[in-house]
Amino acid sequence: MPSILVLNGPNLNLLGTRQPEVYGSVTLAMVEQACADHAKSLGLSVDCLQSNHEGALIDAIHAAKGQHQGIVLNAGAYTHTSIALMDALISVELPAVEVHLSNIHAREPFRHVSYISKAALGQICGFGAHGYVLALDALANHLKEAGAE
Template structure:
């Protein structure tokens, strides 16, 4: 039997981690983030389906598919966080716990980054801890799922 799966989705430009604004986002690559997520999830008894797309529709398709294949979603929607009602609506329809993730502290950045279309449908938001934000999100999501199992 395989471990339950956490879907980790990454939006636009996250494929450039390690080379895009390293002073802001650090030198770790998206591959490094994936490895850290897999390691932590594995220790908690979960598998990870880790994906990245620069295309809003692809992210929406993956969110919709998650309803039948994942126990929750960790999402760094990148700039779509601040613009996409469509991603928000897909997350709400997925009926899964969601943790919103950002590498940087968006509240220390430009004012347009202070608004998220995702936060109100997410169980929580983790930002400002660099790539460790993802590990913290995996732990938080596992805690939510484990608590729901105990309550069932």
């Protein structure tokens, strides 16, 4: 069964309480459960990890090579600053989908820049927690088309 790493960056551990008018009321535990449930329906498994530390996220991306067939990444604010995360994604050569709860393109100008998108198959933003389900659908479809199921 193909495995997907669902990786969440800084402040996402505060989902449900941090700016619910922007990020919604769904908690990270609820997002992770939705990912596990949806992945199962797609014939995938998921491992979920959250860290507020850039190096830990990079280590998780490196460890994904040979263990997972794809990555769903919400890098939070590191999206707009981390060349190191971009380089890590490029280095492991795994298909990745970038996810954001809010529509980063409708927010402050600094949020319009994404280093992650340069290393991802695509970006899903603005659909709240449902974006993770959409990302899993996109990865499942990509793996099927690539014959990597």
